[in-house]
Amino acid sequence: MNQKMGKKVSRKEKIEIFKKEVKRCLLLDKQDRKYWVDAADTLSEKELDDLIKVVSEKNKKMDHYITLALMNDEDGKILKELKQTIKETKKNIVSSKEEEEKVEAEEELIEKLKKI
Numbered sequence: 001m002n003q004k005m006g007k008k009v010s011r012k013e014k015i016e017i018f019k020k021e022v023k024r025c026l027l028l029d030k031q032d033r034k035y036w037v038d039a040a041d042t043l044s045e046k047e048l049d050d051l052i053k054v055v056s057e058k059n060k061k062m063d064h065y066i067t068l069a070l071m072n073d074e075d076g077k078i079l080k081e082l083k084q085t086i087k088e089t090k091k092n093i094v095s096s097k098e099e100e101e102k103v104e105a106e107e108e109l110i111e112k113l114k115k116i
Contacts, residue, residue, distance in 0.1 A: 014048045015040045021055040026062050 009017070022028065022036045036051075043051065073079050 011045065011048070014045070014052065015043075018043075018048055018052050018055070021052060021059055025055055025059055027058055 018040050019037050022033050022040075025033065028036070040048075069078055070082075
């Protein structure tokens with residue numbers, strides 16, 4: 001992983017590659033993904049290289065399995081379920097962000113009221 005098409009990959013680039021691969025890894029739960037993304041800056045070069053290799057390989061396998069499943073999905077059932085799951089996930093993300101913004105606004109308002 002030290003070289004990318006003949007070009008040396010900087011530590012900063014490796015960290016970004018690692019974070020991208022971890023964020024899209026279906027085999028890690030939300031907390032584990034957050035842990036590894038947060039810990040990326042503290043990893044050694046060797047650890048980054050090794051982890052990028054492992055996570056990338058796992059992601060490629062999952063991509064392959066998903067592709068095979070969709071290719072064999074003659075009645076479109078799997079694709080329909082996948083689209084529904086994606087739709088619900090996006091909706092939950094938006095709801096979470098809205099809730100987080102609401103909590104932040106409430107906390108800011110409470111702080112302002114305390115100063116009065």
